[in-house]
Amino acid sequence: MPIEMKAISEDMNQLIAKRDFNGMIDKAGSIIDEHPSSYLGRWWMARTLTFMGRTDEALDWLMEAMKRADSDEEESKISSSMANVYNVVKRWEDSLNYTAIALELNPSNVVAVIARSIALSAMGKRKEASRLLDSNQKHFVDDYQRACVAAVKRNKAKMLEHLRKAVEGTPHSKVTVQYDPDFAPYRGDPEFREITS
Numbered sequence: 443m444p445i446e447m448k449a450i451s452e453d454m455n456q457l458i459a460k461r462d463f464n465g466m467i468d469k470a471g472s473i474i475d476e477h478p479s480s481y482l483g484r485w486w487m488a489r490t491l492t493f494m495g496r497t498d499e500a501l502d503w504l505m506e507a508m509k510r511a512d513s514d515e516e517e518s519k520i521s522s523s524m525a526n527v528y529n530v531v532k533r534w535e536d537s538l539n540y541t542a543i544a545l546e547l548n549p550s551n552v553v554a555v556i557a558r559s560i561a562l563s564a565m566g567k568r569k570e571a572s573r574l575l576d577s578n579q580k581h582f583v584d585d586y587q588r589a590c591v592a593a594v595k596r597n598k599a600k601m602l603e604h605l606r607k608a609v610e611g612t613p614h615s616k617v618t619v620q621y622d623p624d625f626a627p628y629r630g631d632p633e634f635r636e637i638t639s
Contacts, residue, residue, distance in 0.1 A: 447482070454486055458493075458614040466490040481507040481516055488523060493621050497531050518548035525557040529564075529623040537561035552581045559594045560623050571595075584608070586615050590624040601628070605637050 450473060457465045467490050473483030484507035491500040504524050511517040521544035528537040538561050544554035555578045562571035575591050582588050585608040592601035608615045616638050619625050628634040 450482065450486070455612070455614040458617050461617055463490050463494050466493075479510060481510040481512075481520060484510065485520060485523065488527070492527055492530060493617075497527050500527050514547040518544040518551045518554065521547065522551050522554035522557055525554060525561070526623065529557055529560050530621070532564070534561040534565050550578075550581050552578070552587055555581065556587070556590045556594065556624060559591075563594055586612065586618075589619075590622065593624040593628060596627075598628070598631075598633075601625075602633055602637065605634070609637060 450469075453469060454466060457463075457469065467487065470483050470487040470490060473480070473486060475483075477483060484503045488500040488503035488507065491497070491503060501524065504520055504527070508517065508520050511520055521540045525537040525540040525544065528534070528540065537557055541554045541558035541561065544551050545558070548554070555574060559571040559575050562568070562574065572595055575595060582591055585604040589601050589604035589608055592598075592604060605615075605619065609619070619638050620629070625634070
């Protein structure tokens with residue numbers, strides 16, 4: 443039975459919107475049971491555990507997912523997810539290592555570009571981060587991605603503008619924004635909280 447990627451993503455995003463992380467763990471377990479040779483269930487398990495603050499377990503699941511990657515694109519996706527987890531726990535060098543891998547495998551991986559820019563900024567390399575984001579501008583196609591970029595570039599007005607649009611169209615964005623490391627500096631901001639509550 444083929445994996446219905448879009449349907450799985452829609453189901454998981456509905457669970458994210460409800461903050462039903464236990465439901466996500468159950469769903470990820472079902473995907474693993476039904477498709478044991480696929481990376482996907484393990485990737486969703488890792489994503490869920492990251493939301494729950496269980497980052498060490500998330501990294502273990504991503505390593506397991508990597509063993510089942512079938513393409514450069516899948517390896518790039520998993521590598522950029524690892525970089526994101528490392529950004530959450532402020533292990534910037536590890537994030538840079540995994541974003542380098544992700545971008546070598548798929549130069550247009552926007553998650554990797556943004557994750558790398560977060561790590562560079564955190565390490566005091568804001569100009570390099572800004573150049574990286576500017577040179578990949580054409581790849582940021584949705585409002586959530588554009589909000590991430592504006593957040594990393596410390597452009598609060600643009601970040602809020604794109605974030606408002608992003609949460610209108612995708613309710614789960616109100617939840618993911620609470621966990622994405624890009625938005626960490628804004629979580630206490632009243633305007634940010636108004637949009638995301």
